[in-house]
Amino acid sequence: MLGEGIIKGMAETARNFLGSYHDAARLTTVEFPEDKIPAKESARNFPFLVHDGEDAMQGLRCVACQICEKECPPKCIFIIKDTNKKPDYVGKLQFQPKVFDIDVSVCMSCQICVEVCPFDAIKMDTDFELGGSDRFGGLLLNKRRLAKPNSYYHTIHPTEAAEVDGRLAAEKAKVEAKAKADAEAKAKAAAAAAAAKAAAQTTPPVVASTPAAVVTPAK
């Protein structure tokens, strides 16, 4: 009969109306600025730079290799190399970025920079509250605003961060073991100065093999 469906529908909406007052399961709204749903581990939006240790600028893992800058599809990354070098996590001297800017108004959150980074220096953040009153400067994030500690990385993506840390630790251990072996070999061949020089030249191939080792597990 005509109107039957309307009556049923009205009963349904009335149930919703009354139910939303006493049934917490119906009212799923989270009132945002006060309450927040914790970000899911798989959430990603914009990249940030990971640093180790207390001093953000000293601890940056980035070596200013500019691979991310070249790979970035919308070209939102801008890097200038610093001439000063600083030691990286294995103690080797590396370049560091003098300027590292990401324009998040341009960034399209594709995560390609993270995929290509050989040093695990750039990772995806979950922070989405980037709104501000300055349309240009406010969304152009510089090195200082991008740098976030490794502990923060652990809080937002624990599984991934643990994996990265494990890999870096293994890398470091390998390099240290190698350095130790080299030192022993150097001690053994201490007599011959020419042999010691040859031992020092074997180090670069080890470093060169690192990118492949890093990139493969990140996929």
Place this chain on the structure above:
Amino acid sequence: MEIPFAILTALTLVSALAAMSLRNLVHCALCLALTLAGLAALYLQLGAQFAGFAQILVYVGAVAILVVFAILLTNRGDQAAATRAPARSWVTGAGIAVAVFAVLARVILTSSLATGHPMVDRGSPTVKDLGMQLMTQYVLPLEVIGLLLTAATLGAVIIALPEKKTPAAAAPNH
């Protein structure tokens, strides 16, 4: 008594002139609606409540809308500008109208009606009285009007129907 009459007649007359002389047809129709509303106000001022409200309901609510719809249906939207008559015919038409008015005015002013007829206090005829009259003394005209309206409705629908149906439109839906 004088001032409302002056305002209402001025308003009605100006809008009637505008309705007959404006270039844009839609403006003409809107001015017509204003004229009819002004006339309704004059009816109310004369104490004919029912006629005044019926005038608004029928003319402003229906006839004006009908005119507007006809204008939009026949003039493809915005090109509603009406062409003016050639000057000769304009002069002839206006001349005839002025002559008619002159005759009417002379008749009115020379007849016995012009001399001091004060307003008759007819009370305020209630809707009930009107209805009683319609159902007793005037029942035949009422029936005829009903018949006329039915015939007009049917006639308007038939005239406005598309002239011939295309076979595609008549085909049943699958």
Place this chain on the structure above:
Amino acid sequence: MIADLLNGIGLLLWRVVSDQPDAKGALLPVLPAVLQPVVSAVLSVAPIIGVFASLFALTTLLERKGLGRIQNRLGPNRVGPFGILQPAADGLKMLTKEDIIPRSADKVVHFLAPVCLAVPTLLAFAVLPYGRNLVPLDLDAGLLFFFAVGASTELSIFMAGWSSRNKYSLLGAMRAIAQMISYEIPLIVSSVTVVMMTGTLSPMHIVEHQAGFIWGFIPHWYVLTPWGFAGFVIFTIASLAESNRSPFDLPEAESELIAGHLTEYSGFKYALFFLAEYLGMFAISGLGVTLFLGGWHAPLPGLEWIPSFVWFFGKLVSMVFLFIWIRGTVPRLRVDQLLNLAWKFLLPLALINLVVAAVWHFTAVWTFPGALVVRWLLGAALIGGPYVLLGSALSGAKKNTLRVYRYAT
């Protein structure tokens, strides 16, 4: 002098609250004779504008909250406690917005349209009886007045749509006019049943006819008779369409026409349209309350000590809530469905309802025991049968079959 004035105001308020006649008479004699007509007019007009404008503000908020709850949301709750200051924020936003007139618009008509809409809408409130002795204007042809001013709003909608020089505006306005004209007929015909039964067009007398109780507790409202109930349902459906409310909100169907005839309006003029729309809804709800729901009469004996306007506004707000509830439930109709509903269902049903009302009237002479129940059943059968038949003709004509796709699998 001041003391007299305060005394007069106090007496006026007391007379309003206690349902006594001649409330204005309490204040007017205190004033100088020159001021009396002015004050008398202001005393009639100002409360209507004040009460209904604040009801408008309240309704916009309650509507959004109610719709939110119907969809298991919270609704606006940011401005002030529980969001009660939301209407003020909306109003401020509307008033401070830029007033944009399209370059090719017909400027004069564009400006006049909202004014021509708001004025008749406000005029319609003049004839509604708000309480036992609260009728701003007791016209003998009050109902006709109401429908006449209601009909004159259509032209202003056309003005708004045409003058904007926008295809969406014009389409929206044309839809609005087609809809309003189509639904005006069932609206008036369903009201005519009440006029037939009471023999008057004055809303005040219509309400007075609904006084008293059957068997001591069932109020003598027309909605409780078979023809009155059918009339009320038809009236409600038609008034939903007249006030352009969902499911008949085709004129401003957001997903198809942006905002219909309101597309090119902004700022204060848009606010005026918005106000007129809600005021129209209140007016027509008020008329429904007057015609079918017993106006200001109390629903049970022994409740007459509550001021009569409380009952009127209670019923009015219930009607508005019903409108909101329907808006939250029923999706929008298509244009052909809308016109079919008006011409093939509501109009025949309203005409049959006239016959049912006549039967009810002529069987009033039956005096045998249980005559009322028999009359009621007879009336219900007379209107229920056509309802089922027309309803199945309207909805059952097209059987839903499995759709066959020619090219897709």
Place this chain on the structure above:
Amino acid sequence: MQLHHYLLFSALLFAVGLAGALTRRNAILVLIGVELMLNAANLNFIAFWRFLPEAPAMHGLLFVLFTIAVAAAEAAVGLALIIAIYRHYRSTQVDDLRSLHG
């Protein structure tokens, strides 16, 4: 206010409608002119009803109601005719309709 004021005003309105109906070339405007003339006549009925003591009690009023109904029917049919003519000739100008002109 006297009766002849209303009568003169209504004659003026009639003349305006007549002038429009005679001079304008658009069929819709001609129809508008005819409506104006009808309304001018209506005003006469109301005025006579109001001012003449010897007039029957409700004659004028009821005649106006009947006229309004007839005028509404006339408008509906007239506009339907105009639309039908427009469909056929693609024009609403009265001068363009000269099939019977010889």
